Amino acid sequence: MIGLGGAVVPGLVLIGLLVELIFKALPAIGYSGLRFLTGSTWNFGADYATPVTTNGLTHLQGEEFGALPQILGTLATSAIALIIAVPVSVGAALLIAERLPRRLAGIAGVFLELLAGVPSVLVGLWGAVTLGPIVARHVSPLIAHTVGRIPGLTGFFGQSTGSGQGLFTSGLLLAVMVIPIIASTSRDLIRGVPVLPREGAVALGMSDFECARKVTLPWIASGILGAVVLGLGRALGETIAVAMVCGVALGSLPTNLYGAMVTIAANIVQNLETAITDPMDISAFAELALALMVITLLTNVVATLLVRRVSGTAIPVGRGL
Amino acid sequence: MTEATRAHARTAGLKWRPPVLAVVLAVIGIIALVLGILYLADGSSLPGFLIAGSSEVGHGHHVLRGIAGLVVAAVVLPFGWQIGWTRARIAADSGEWPAVPAGRKIANMWYWIACCIALALVVGPALWLVGGVLARAVPHWQWSVITTDTLGDTGGLKQAILGTLLITLGVLIIGGTISILTGLYLAELASGRLRTVLRSGYEILSGIPSIVLGLVGYLVLVSVTGLGWRYGLMPAVLVLSVIVIPYITKATETSLLQVPTSYREGADALGIPPAWTLRRIVFKSALPGIVTGLLVATAISVGETAPLLYTAGWSDFTPTLQLTGQPVAFLTYPVFSFFDLPVEGAKILAYDAALLLLVFVLLVIIVGRVIVAWSRRHAE
Numbered sequence: 001m002i003g004l005g006g007a008v009v010p011g012l013v014l015i016g017l018l019v020e021l022i023f024k025a026l027p028a029i030g031y032s033g034l035r036f037l038t039g040s041t042w043n044f045g046a047d048y049a050t051p052v053t054t055n056g057l058t059h060l061q062g063e064e065f066g067a068l069p070q071i072l073g074t075l076a077t078s079a080i081a082l083i084i085a086v087p088v089s090v091g092a093a094l095l096i097a098e099r100l101p102r103r104l105a106g107i108a109g110v111f112l113e114l115l116a117g118v119p120s121v122l123v124g125l126w127g128a129v130t131l132g133p134i135v136a137r138h139v140s141p142l143i144a145h146t147v148g149r150i151p152g153l154t155g156f157f158g159q160s161t162g163s164g165q166g167l168f169t170s171g172l173l174l175a176v177m178v179i180p181i182i183a184s185t186s187r188d189l190i191r192g193v194p195v196l197p198r199e200g201a202v203a204l205g206m207s208d209f210e211c212a213r214k215v216t217l218p219w220i221a222s223g224i225l226g227a228v229v230l231g232l233g234r235a236l237g238e239t240i241a242v243a244m245v246c247g248v249a250l251g252s253l254p255t256n257l258y259g260a261m262v263t264i265a266a267n268i269v270q271n272l273e274t275a276i277t278d279p280m281d282i283s284a285f286a287e288l289a290l291a292l293m294v295i296t297l298l299t300n301v302v303a304t305l306l307v308r309r310v311s312g313t314a315i316p317v318g319r320g321l
Numbered sequence: 322m323t324e325a326t327r328a329h330a331r332t333a334g335l336k337w338r339p340p341v342l343a344v345v346l347a348v349i350g351i352i353a354l355v356l357g358i359l360y361l362a363d364g365s366s367l368p369g370f371l372i373a374g375s376s377e378v379g380h381g382h383h384v385l386r387g388i389a390g391l392v393v394a395a396v397v398l399p400f401g402w403q404i405g406w407t408r409a410r411i412a413a414d415s416g417e418w419p420a421v422p423a424g425r426k427i428a429n430m431w432y433w434i435a436c437c438i439a440l441a442l443v444v445g446p447a448l449w450l451v452g453g454v455l456a457r458a459v460p461h462w463q464w465s466v467i468t469t470d471t472l473g474d475t476g477g478l479k480q481a482i483l484g485t486l487l488i489t490l491g492v493l494i495i496g497g498t499i500s501i502l503t504g505l506y507l508a509e510l511a512s513g514r515l516r517t518v519l520r521s522g523y524e525i526l527s528g529i530p531s532i533v534l535g536l537v538g539y540l541v542l543v544s545v546t547g548l549g550w551r552y553g554l555m556p557a558v559l560v561l562s563v564i565v566i567p568y569i570t571k572a573t574e575t576s577l578l579q580v581p582t583s584y585r586e587g588a589d590a591l592g593i594p595p596a597w598t599l600r601r602i603v604f605k606s607a608l609p610g611i612v613t614g615l616l617v618a619t620a621i622s623v624g625e626t627a628p629l630l631y632t633a634g635w636s637d638f639t640p641t642l643q644l645t646g647q648p649v650a651f652l653t654y655p656v657f658s659f660f661d662l663p664v665e666g667a668k669i670l671a672y673d674a675a676l677l678l679l680v681f682v683l684l685v686i687i688v689g690r691v692i693v694a695w696s697r698r699h700a701e
Contacts, residue, residue, distance in 0.1 A: 006502025007511065010570070011522030013563050017529070017537050024540055091439030099433070108440065110686065115447045117682045119624025121653045122675055125660055126450045129457075138385055176446045183443060207425055209432035237530025239627035240657060265532045269627045272536070279546070286540065289533045300528050 021293070024286035031057050031280060032065045036287060039066020042251035042267075044274055044281055059280040067264070067288060069253045073167070074263040074295065077242065078235040080171025085178040086228055092179075093186035094212055109184070116180035124244035127173040128165075132245055135172065136164030140258050155256065162258035165247035170261070173241050178231035185227035189220040229303035236296050239265040264292045346401030350394045357390025399430050451679060458676035461669045467677075471637050471650065474659055475666030478674055484640045484650040485623055488557050488633065492622040496562030497569060497615055504573025504611075509599060520574075527567030534563055535628025543632055550645035552634025557649060560628045565618035572617070576610020577603065609696030613689055620685045624678060626653040652678060 029036070031054075045060025052061055096108045140161035148158030162168075193216050201211040217224075247260025248270050254261040262270075268285055275281035403426055469477030507520055538560035541547040550556055580603050588598040634648030635658075641647065652674050659671035 004506055004510075006499045007506040007519045008522075009499050009503065010526045010566055011519065013566075014522055014526055014529075016541075017534070020537055020541055021533075088439045088442045091436040092443045095433075095436035095440045099436070108444065111444045111447045113686050113689075114451065114682070115443070117620055117624075117686060118450060119626070119653060119678050119682070121624070121626045121656045122454060122678060123450065125656055125671070125675055126453055129660065130449070130453045142385070176450075179443055179446075207429040207432075209429040210425070212432070233528050233530075237532065239530065239532040240653075243627075244657070244660075265530055265627070268532050268536055269630060272539070272631055276544075282540070282544075282546075285536060289536045292530055293533050296528050296530060297525070300525075 018293075021286050021290045024283055025290050026283070027057055027280060028065060028283035028287045030055070031059060031063075032284070032287075036065055036067050036284075036291075037071070038068060039064065040068045040251060040253060041066045042069075044271075045278065047277060057280070060278055063278075063280055065284040065287070066251065067291065069249075069251060070262055070264045070267050070288070071291060071295070072253060073246070073261040074236055074265070074292070076167060076261075077170045077174055077246075077263055078232055080168070081174035081178050081235045082228065082232060084172065084175035085182055085231060088175070089179050089182035089227075090186050090217070090224065093183050093190055094216070096183075097187050097190035098208070098212075098216075109187075112180045112184045112187075115176065116184070120177065120238060120241040121244075123173060123177055124241035127169060127241060127245040131172065132164035132169045134164075135169050136162060136258075140164070140168060143257070157257055159256050160258070162260065163247070165245055166249075166258050166260045167246075167254050168257045170242050170246045170263070173245055174235045174238055177238060177241065178235050181231040181234060182224070182227045185230070186220070186224055189223040189227075190216060193219050225306055226303065229299060232299055232303075233296055236299065237265055237292065239269050242266045243269050264288050264295075268292075343401045343405030346397050346404065350398035350401055353390045353397060354394035357387045357392075357394060359387070395434065399434065400427065403427050403430055454672065454675045454679055458672035462673060462676065466670075466673045470639060471655070471670070473637070474662055474664050475670065476637075478652065478655065478670065478677070480637065480639045481650040481652045481655060481674065482677065484633070484636075485652040487554060487640055487642075488561065488629075488649065488651060489619055489622045491554065491558035492561045492565060492618060493615060495558055496565045496618060496622075499562065500566045500569030500614070500618075501573050501611060503566070504570045504577060507570070508574045508577035509603075523567045523570050526563070527571075531564050531625060532627045534560055535631055538563075538628060539631040552632065552648040553643070553645040554633070554640065554647070554649050555644040557629055557633035557651070560632050561622045561625060564625065564628065565621050568617045568621065569611075569614040572614025573607070573611050576607040576614075579610070580606050609692050612692055616685055616689050616692070620682065623681055624653065626657050629653065630657075 032039070041064045043062050043064040045063030047060065049061045051058050053059075092108070096105050100108060144158050144161050148154055150157075197215050197219065198211055201215045206214065242263050243266035246262050246266050248262050248266060249260035250262055250267060250271070253259075268288060272285060275285055407426070466477040466479075467482060468479055470480045471478060503519070503523065507516055511519060538556055542550050542556040542559060543552060584602055584606065585598060588602050589595075593602075629651050633651050635654050636648040636650050638650075640649045655667075655674040656671050656678070659667040659674075662668065
């Protein structure tokens with residue numbers, strides 16, 4: 001009985017969370033409506049002017065909540081992180097699981113654990129103090145001078161390379177934080193692939209590369225997808241590290257890869273203090289949190305469906321080996 | 322080309338032709354290698370480049386060119402070697418095409434090179450991150466940091482360390498109890514649909530970003546429109562408990578489910594009552610897994626920042642056991658708030674806190690490894 005009492009706590013917390021957020025977000029939803037999703041101006045309003053009332057909702061003068069840049073920023077940083085992290089993680093996992101001697105594989109495992117266990121505020125510190133300036137000084141100009149010269153890509157990759165606080169650095173930092181999740185899961189999955197199909201591949205004269213591409217990776221594709229989604233969840237919700245390197249540019253989309261921007265989570269943590277004094281601002285933040293929650297939950301649902309579809313077709317040899 | 326293949330080629334009566342492409346590639350590779358090393362040596366501030374990125378990075382472009390040279394060498398040299406080797410084999414096998422075409426071999430080599438680069442990209446940042454924090458924190462480290470309170474933005478970190486310890490203890494008591502009970506119930510007692518529903522409860526909870534939980538914690542517990550507890554120990558502990566519940570529950574449930582059925586059957590056959598079996602036999606063999614889960618929870622509650630900013634607050638005074646109404650300091654706060662202050666003392670404090678956090682993470686990893694090793698040895 002006590003066990004059941006404990007077991008319902010997560011569910012109750014979840015329901016309470018949703019109810020509280022929806023309840024608190026209602027005024028902001030009523031106030032900004034669809035502009036929340038389409039607008040790109042974010043204004044906390046005039047704190048010291050007399051509040052006005054429109055449509056029965058009391059709010060500060062000039063208040064405007066357009067969250068499009070934040071939503072896009074959240075998605076864009078996570079996309080950059082995954083583009084970098086997935087190949088790196090899977091490659092490293094293949095090397096660790098298939099080639100490295102036991103002892104070295106153990107050491108590599110410690111590094112993965114270390115990277116996964118480092119508090120995100122330390123990653124943020126490293127990003128703000130070390131990685132950001134190096135990106136601004138060396139990496140961004142390099143990309144702008146090479147990729148940025150290809151016709152058609154000039155707009156996004158070229159032009160001014162910024163201060164190192166922005167979209168690109170945030171994406172890199174998130175990649176560093178996501179890599180241990182994807183890499184350690186992939187490594188365990190690769191180790192779990194039965195030896196028979198791989199021996200079969202070798203007996204057919206496949207090279208390591210062909211064996212990995214045609215046997216090992218298809219075998220674990222759905223598992224890797226699950227790990228990627230797990231990493232995506234972390235990237236979407238990561239707060240403090242991104243808040244330290246994104247440049248916190250509210251209300252405007254970055255014009256290129258290096259521009260300052262903000263994600264939903266970073267905005268909440270950086271600006272909640274400003275919002276505390278006004279109920280409508282707080283309500284807008286509740287709506288932001290709701291949006292972030294919907295995005296992460298949607299990712300999870302899509303992933304579950306995808307995993308179901310992939311696992312139906314991608315396994316080349318019967319599982320009954 | 323080994324001695325054996327050369328001898329073979331000689332006996333086959335073939336005239337050995339030098340593989341021109343291989344030689345050209347080898348020359349390019351060696352030049353790139355030498356240039357890369359020279360550029361790196363000329364940069365002469367590699368440690369400074371890696372740590373600072375600030376004032377002393379005059380030779381950064383040289384370092385970059387050096388790295389580029391090494392990469393080119395790493396790509397070209399194996400290519401040359403591979404082509405040369407294949408040519409030697411062709412000669413040795415008296416003109417016959419070797420069993421594996423060169424293209425496939427080269428693709429395979431590229432594959433392993435790519436994997437090595439990937440691993441370097443995993444290990445590199447980890448080393449760089451740890452090294453960067455150490456290099457900035459250790460030179461300014463003073464032991465007085467752990468015995469004095471923060472004073473504005475200088476002083477020590479005593480109250481922050483104590484605050485973090487208090488919060489973590491609270492999380493282990495509240496969050497730990499709830500999660501272990503949940504895991505126990507899910508693994509041992511619940512069944513069917515109830516189990517699916519309860520399990521999906523904590524699984525969904527694990528996907529919710531911590532900042533959302535922090536915001537709701539602020540709205541419900543701290544803010545005057547909610548319970549109005551104001552910043553304090555209790556809101557922080559409750560929010561962090563919710564964050565760690567999925568981790569401990571998962572660890573408890575899986576480790577209980579992994580206990581061999583034969584243990585239970587054996588206990589049953591001996592006539593031991595089920596509750597006794599659960600407590601003394603099943604729970605005991607699942608203990609290492611549960612402790613590992615608690616360890617992860619400790620690491621999370623020490624390392625979290627975002628949800629604590631608006632629940633624990635920050636204070637310059639040694640924390641008391643008062644649960645609400647009195648802000649509590651915590652160790653990640655100075656890292657986040659002090660690192661970019663213009664005061665030198667504040668920066669040093671930020672790095673001291675970072676160093677303490679890093680040492681703690683290493684400690685958790687070591688303890689975790691010890692537990693795993695110990696439980697493996699005692700598994701049989």
